[in-house]
Amino acid sequence: MADEFKVGDKVEWHSSQGPVRGTIKKKLTSHTTIKAHEVAASPEHPEYLVVSDKTGAEAAHKGSALKKI
Template identity: 45%
Template sequence: MTKAAGKTFKVGDHVSWNSEAGRVRGHILRVHRKDVDYKGYVHHASPDDPQYEIKSDKTDHVALHKGRALRRLRS
């Protein structure tokens, strides 16, 4: 588990976040604790401020977000 912006998330957590299309829901697939090159962009991450790799519930889309952008959902 990691802690970012006062929130703790782990692989498997069900979360939501805002996107251009509105609120999206998904499950955390991986937690990145160091910079990661994803789709041609470097996403900055550290043990204190990780990036979360999340798969949308409705599509196969995978997104990377910091913990401060996420909201935990009840299972």
């Protein structure tokens, strides 16, 4: 899978404020909630919990939204 990442990978994604860099904290493979946001992750459609290098904020993103740096 082209969008496969592992814990510790440095990645970049785009937010409304521009590009953000961070680190993969966890691969999500089941339904979960992050800051009152429902994440519909599954083994077939995983998402990744990432931590912003600048703010320390956590967010979940699909692999297709992330780019390894």
